[in-house]
Amino acid sequence: MKNSELLLMKGNEAIGEAAVRGGCRYFFGYPITPQSEVLEYLARRLPEVGGAYVQAESEVSAINMVFGAAAAGARVMTASSSPGISLMQEGISYIASAQLPAVIVNIMRGSPGLGGIQPSQADYFQSTKGGGHGDYRLLVLAPSTVQEMIDHTILAFELAEKYCTPVVVFADGMMGQMMEPVVLPEVEPVPSEKPWATTGMRGRGPNIIHTLHLPPDELEQHCHNLFAKYHQIEANEKRSLAYYTEDAEILVVAYGIVSRVARAAVEQAREAGIKAGLFRPITLWPFPDEALVNVAQKARKVLVVEVSMGQMVEDVRLSINGRLPVEFYGRIGQVPTPGEIFNKISQIIAEVA
Amino acid sequence: MTETVKVYSRPKTLIDRPWHFCPGCHHGIAHRLCAEVIEEMGLQENTVGVGSVGCGVFSYEYFNFDGIGPSHGRAPAVATGVKRVLPDRLVFTYQGDGDLAAIGTTEMVHAAVRGEKITIVFINNTLYGMTGGQLAPTTLMGQVTTTSPYGREAKQAGYPMRVCEMISTLEGAAYVARVALFNPAQVAKAKKSIRRAFETQMQGIGFSMVEILSACPTNWGMAPLEACKHVENNLTSVYPLGEFKVPEGVK
Amino acid sequence: MAKVSFLEERCKGCGLCIAFCPKNCLALAGHLNTQGYHPATLVDEGSCISCAICARMCPDVVIEVEKEARR
Incomplete structure (x- = not known):
């Protein structure tokens, strides 16, 4: 895929195309305003590139399908909007603990509760302070233009795999819905080695992906390992x-x-x-x-x-x-x-x- | 001349380590049957097992193939993710009745609705074992559990949930069977059903599920043999054994 | 040589092997294993037909079964 001509694209659709260009072949999601065009775009686009789209029965299921696909070594994404992202929090905690790369797009809408469908930034605490249970962090990218929604989505996949961690693309209903001129970049995603993936043993010993650490010392060490990685992210990835x-x-x-x-x-x-x-x-x-x-x-x-x-x-x-x-x-x-x-x-x- | 031949030995698909299950618990038999079938089908290198939360939580420490520990109830969604990425692998979940029939009902039903080419091995022992024997959707009427101390009453907790009957109404569900482990003949039938379920998946036919009525001697307050009798005498009348759906390809 | 061998330390003494043995040739031993259970053991090797029902009922994969076969 070459750099595109200057195109007029809607934010949500731009994220979908950016994901494909960034090497994502699997998307699991659930419809919610103002995010649904991400699903609609990828439902059409992924079969064209040999990928798979599943419309899950809920955001709870969608994020767990993401867990499974990431465990199987795939580049995988989900997208939702605030109430749906709330439903995903359990799964996000598990993905962070299991140290799986995944991209989660939040096209925020007014909250709390069912709130409204207008733009919002009120999920900041949820995404930056750990919306699910336990000691974990999410790398959160906040684009401000449709072009940046594209660039940040591609970057999100790279960072997710670099650090084996979930990365959030954090935008809002206005950005999801608005159209702007963009250039779709030519990307040649380099799939990272994933020797830990549960793909069937195929000549090695069993790979296990889990988040249960019953002995307190083991759990403590696990959290220290996670935070060593988070400190590395803090040292390398601050952007402004x-x-x-x-x-x-x-x-x-x-x-x-x-x-x-x-x-x-x-x-x-x-x-x-x-x-x-x-x-x-x-x-x-x-x-x-x-x-x-x-x-x-x-x-x-x-x-x-x-x-x-x-x-x-x-x-x-x-x-x-x-x-x-x-x-x-x-x-x-x-x-x-x-x-x-x-x-x-x-x-x-x-x-x- | 005679020679010594093995009639039964531990399958290579089980890691050689002790299990946490209580004495007489049927989880051990169910684990072993899954492992035996995978070995016999030559799928050890091509299997991804997805565990659960409950007494099945350590399955990945026991099975000698790739394994995932998902969150409570979500195994069919996790298995869906794996299978969509790796459609030629055997992907199965191993879930208890709390995990599958309560918190994970949605994920289980919709995996079947989609005809997801995964297998669910469902352990029905009529209660939550790991947490100490609480009421499950599958608890029998009148059954005393730690959270139904006066016995299960309909006005308070409704009626037992028959998962196979429900799932077999769905077109996406290709193989659905309920088996038990209360005597050697039943164990043999259970193994055959697990094999048929895995074959249904590997032939790409559709969703498959084997419900295994299992004894929980500890939480039932019964000796292991008495618990087997309880399955035979009291569970099978509420949860009839048999194959509810069998696709042509595996008959 | 015994036709039925037990990983004695893994046995939890549940007795399912004993209950379903068609030849009644198994029993719980008088001693305790390190887990504190009376382990199952073969007490009548002569009656054993190596049917492996004991192994197939064992919830802890304690039992291996062999038989003598004509070459």
Whole structure:
């Protein structure tokens, strides 16, 4: 597959095609708005490339099919939206503990409960702090454009196999539904060696994939092994971008769809003579804390904007560690406009002036 | 001249180690039958076993082939994932009645609905064994368990769940049988059924399930032989033995 | 040589082999194994027909059976 021409693609479909280009041949999912086009795309596309699509009876089953396919050595993905991702949490804990590579796409919608079908970022805690039981972490990538949804999906498969861990592509209903011009990259996925996969012995001893460690010492060692890997991920994989931060007195922090709006607001502020900057985490876990501290050197105040009641703001406060006041502006069920964020920036700058 | 020949020896498909099962527990016989059939079919190198949570939880430590320990009830979904990636391997689950008939009902039913080419070996001993003998969907009417201390009553806990009867209504289910292990003749029949189920899968015909009525002497509070009699006298009347569906290809 | 051999330390003394032996040639031993069970043992080798029913009923894969066959 070559690099494509410039195409107009919907976020959800772009994720589907990116998965195929990234070497994914197995997808297990369940319909839920605003994510269903990922399923629909792959139901049509995977048979064309010799893969398999199964519409599971629930998200609980889908994530366990992912467990099985990953155990069998395949590149495998599932996608859902917030309530469905909640149902997957048990399976995600098992996949993390079994150290299986898998990609999980969350096209978030308003919550809690059945919530709504409008965009949301309120699953931040669930994905970055461990939504299932036990001591584990998920690598979480937060794209902000349809092109990044493609690039991050391909990257997610590489990271999942590099670290034998589940990776989340963390987007929202607006990004899933919107269309943007994209280039589908040419990728030649290099399948990693998986000598641990349960594929039938075929000349070796039995491979066992499990998550039960009854002796306390064994379980403790298992968790230490997991965390040695997580520390490696923290050392290698923190990603972020900064805009106009060199002299920024007010530093806006936002990710995903909100980071685009915030960038427009920061540019508006600059035009108005306000020294505003933007810090955009790309990996939500590991959170790019050092990079944030570095760009906050000259800031007098930090403003975190999310489509939630305030979740990432806690990681920002932990990173800033009391050195600066950190304010929060959030909306529910709708992405704030550049004007709203600009007004908030103006208000804050007036307070510190 | 005479020579010594082996009539019975441990199958190579079982790892040589002691089992955690209680004395007289039929799980051991069921494990052994699965292992024997896999050895006889020459599938040791091409099998992926999927265990369960409950007394079957250590199956991957006992079987000498590739194995997966899934979460409680989800084995048929995990097996689906494996089988879709590796369609030429033998993929089977080994699940008890709590795992399969309670928490894992959805996964079991829909694997059959899809005609998933996997086999479920289902151990029905009418209660949760590993956790200490609680009521299961398969518990008999009047049966005393740790969570039905007055005996199972319909108004409180409904009626026994007949899995084979239910599953055999589905077109995707190709081979469905209920067997028991309470005497040598039944053990021989059970082994034949496991073989037919595995053959159904390997011929690509469809979903297969063997329900095995099994004794749990410890949680029933019975001696091992008495527990065998209990299966024969009291379980088979509620859970009739036999083949519910047999595809042409394995007759 | 015994036609039936027992991995005595694995035996849990459940007695299924004894109960279903058609020739009644098995019994629980008087001694205990290290697990604390009276292990099953062959007490009447002469009656044993090497049918292996004992092995097929054993839940712990304790028993192996051999027979003498004409060459």
